[in-house]
Amino acid sequence: MSADRQKIIYVCSDAVGETAEAVAKATARQFATEKVRIKRYGGIKHEDEVKALIQEAASAGGFIAYTLVQPELRETMREEAIRASVKAVDVMGPMMQAFIDTFNDSPKYQPGLLHEMDDHYFRKIEAVEFAVRYDDGKDARGLLHAQVVLVGVSRTSKTPLSIYLAHKGIRTANYPIAPEVKPPEELFMKADRLIVGLTMNPERLLKIRTERLKALGLPVHAHYASLDRIRDELSFADRLMAQLGCPVIDVTEKAIEETAGIIMEKWLNSSA
Numbered sequence: 001m002s003a004d005r006q007k008i009i010y011v012c013s014d015a016v017g018e019t020a021e022a023v024a025k026a027t028a029r030q031f032a033t034e035k036v037r038i039k040r041y042g043g044i045k046h047e048d049e050v051k052a053l054i055q056e057a058a059s060a061g062g063f064i065a066y067t068l069v070q071p072e073l074r075e076t077m078r079e080e081a082i083r084a085s086v087k088a089v090d091v092m093g094p095m096m097q098a099f100i101d102t103f104n105d106s107p108k109y110q111p112g113l114l115h116e117m118d119d120h121y122f123r124k125i126e127a128v129e130f131a132v133r134y135d136d137g138k139d140a141r142g143l144l145h146a147q148v149v150l151v152g153v154s155r156t157s158k159t160p161l162s163i164y165l166a167h168k169g170i171r172t173a174n175y176p177i178a179p180e181v182k183p184p185e186e187l188f189m190k191a192d193r194l195i196v197g198l199t200m201n202p203e204r205l206l207k208i209r210t211e212r213l214k215a216l217g218l219p220v221h222a223h224y225a226s227l228d229r230i231r232d233e234l235s236f237a238d239r240l241m242a243q244l245g246c247p248v249i250d251v252t253e254k255a256i257e258e259t260a261g262i263i264m265e266k267w268l269n270s271s272a
Contacts, residue, residue, distance in 0.1 A: 007036045008062035012053055014073055017042040020065045020091045044068065047076045054080045054088070063087035069096075120169055127166035134173035135159055140184035144191045146173035148267055151187070151241065152198030153177050153233040154224075155208045157251050157259065161198070164260045170267065179236040187244070194270045196263055197241035197248040202230045204252050 009028065011020045017040045028036040041053055050073055057064050064081065066088060068074045074093060081088035099105060134142025136159065143149050147170050150158045158174035165172040175187060187195075200208075209225040223229050241248050247266060251259050 005035075005061060008057070008060045009036065009038045010053060010057045010062055010064045011038055011040040012044055012050070012064055012066040012068065012077070013040075013042050014044045014068050014070055015042065017067065020067045023091050024065045044073060047073065050076045051080050054084050054086050057086045058084045063089065065089045065091055067092040123169040124167055127169050127171045128163065130171045131162040131166040131173070135162060137175040137184070140175075140186040142173040143175065143184065143186040144189060144193075146171050146193050148172045148263060149187070149193055149195045150174040150198055150263075151177055151195060151237070151244070151246070152200075153205070153230075153237050155205060155212060156198040156200050157256060158198060160256050161260055161263070164256055165263065168260070168264065170264070177233070177237040177240055179232060183240060194263075194267045195244055195246040196266065197237065197244070197246050198259075199234060199237065199241075199248055199250050201250070201252040202227060202234060205230050205234075 009024045011017050011024055013020055021038060021040050024038050028038070041049075044050060044053075050068075053064065054077070064077070064086060066074075066077055068077060068090075069092065074090065077088055078090075130142070130146070133139065134146065148165060150161055150172065151174070152158055154176055158176065162172040162174045175183070177183070206225060206227050209230070210220050213220050213222060213225055238248075249259055249262055254262075
């Protein structure tokens with residue numbers, strides 16, 4: 001394949017395809033290239049659809065990641081991919097076979113069980129709507145109804161963490177700390193929730209804010225992105241978090257998933 005040719009990963013599923021897409025994205029991030037495109041095809045029901053996808057992948061010089069639970073579709077994918085010399089990765093098959101071999105059980109062969117409309121699904125939808133409604137301190141009432149409240153200065157990952165936790169079914173609100181703004185009374189009221197403070201190394205925060213201003217086309221030397229201002233904000237935030245008596249997480253070197261894992265563990269312990 002030419003170095004300039006766009007690299008394409010085809011994601012194929014007889015359900016939605018989110019699982020295979022997540023694996024494909026995680027894999028692509030391990031390589032130093034930006035020329036990777038992921039094309040997702042969900043709801044595959046017929047062998048002809050599988051064959052057409054393989055031909056497209058063959059023409060483009062890409063490979064396929066698939067989660068097909070129907071045995072006939074998986075077999076078609078394996079055979080046709082070999083025939084067309086296309087690499088096809090069975091994301092779910094080895095795990096299903098390990099389950100069968102180890103526990104002597106049989107799968108349901110029903111696509112989309114991950115997205116069944118069960119109680120957890122509805123809790124997740126409710127939590128995502130909650131996170132959006134009460135993001136960035138929009139409505140202080142949300143601080144009383146949240147299961148987790150995140151507090152921190154601007155650009156400490158409050159919003160992405162709120163959405164991530166929401167996808168785990170946890171109602172999360174967040175509040176931005178700023179020295180000029182008096183925190184709402186709801187933040188200090190007694191409620192059945194976990195408040196978590198987020199902090200960051202000043203130099204790292206400066207870099208993030210500067211990049212944010214660049215992305216918005218704003219002057220990079222704004223007060224918002226000055227080191228003195230950031231240190232003042234972090235000092236004010238430290239005092240407020242101490243007043244709240246909440247656990248504090250330094251997110252400087254942490255991925256969203258890692259920070260969320262720490263928060264979920266604290267939340268489970270506080271709910272026990």
